[in-house]
Amino acid sequence: MKIIIFGLGNFGTSLALKLTETGNEVIGIDHKMEKINLVKDKIAHTICMDATNELAYDAIPLKDTNIAVVAIGENEGAAIITTAILKKITKADIISRSLSPIHDTVLKAMGINRIVHPEQEAAEKLTSKINLKNVIDSFNIDKNYSISEIKINARMSGKTLQELSFRQHYNLNVVTILRDCEKTNLLGNKMQKKEVIGIPNNETKLQENDILIVFGNNNDITAFGVDLAE
Incomplete structure (x- = not known):
């Protein structure tokens, strides 16, 4: 645009x-x-x-x-x-x-x-980041549910969502994945950007530095963040 x-x-x-x-x-x-x-x-x-x-x-x-x-x-x-x-x-x-x-x-x-209202919205996002451990960013749907960005850890790299039994184990839905890619800007300079890979399925294999966009209960998101930190 x-x-x-x-x-x-x-x-x-x-x-x-x-x-x-x-x-x-x-x-x-x-x-x-x-x-x-x-x-x-x-x-x-x-x-x-x-x-x-x-x-x-x-x-x-x-x-x-x-x-x-x-x-x-x-x-x-x-x-x-x-x-x-x-x-x-x-x-x-x-x-x-x-x-x-x-x-x-x-x-x-x-x-x-x-x-x-940037200042107010920034404060709300910071509150979510503090409350939801290891969450990069979060959008509250209501007081119980959020859509959150969470960076995977080394244990998950190279594994598919099916191998991780992600939905069953974490009780979260993966909406999409942000992945590193190299782009050339309007000035001809190369830069690293995050790109949406589309709708993942069970065979989608996670890569190093992937960021998962997940939807679910805030308690489950927090539990997932704690698990990643261990």
Whole structure:
């Protein structure tokens, strides 16, 4: 997908790099040149501009953009104005960062349905990582069930899911597997990335550094993490 990110602070930069690593074409925009310089060689394109100036948008390929992300975190007014301009001039899907409950209210009044709260979401993810041992990342379905990323240990490498009796032994469902692969980015540089291998079956053989995406009860996920650490 083609994605434009407005605001290259910690959140915007991390998002730009992650989206680039997963194969998206990302344009990063910020009004500070020092922030542009930090990512200009790592993503598809960067533009230094004031996102609150509607006339500046003529230089941006919004017509071909799938998603516009307002990641501005230092200035609530600038974030709101940027979102308002995007709502007016583009049909791209808009995702906007909210900095306060009032900001939430304004965004909802604009008709923005995809609102993110990075700090709150990061705290919730960190809580899950602490509570679910050896879990890399986790998404809570409800208070009892989660989808979690868990890196396998050396004992599992080279074995199939059937040989491990995975479902029976751990009471977890393997949704998919993330596996290391080498990719060439838009600048021609080779980089290691995690790639989804699709839907695994009993004959799927695990490899070193594989990350399992599992679904199940939080207690079973914790037990699996403890087993891996032993």
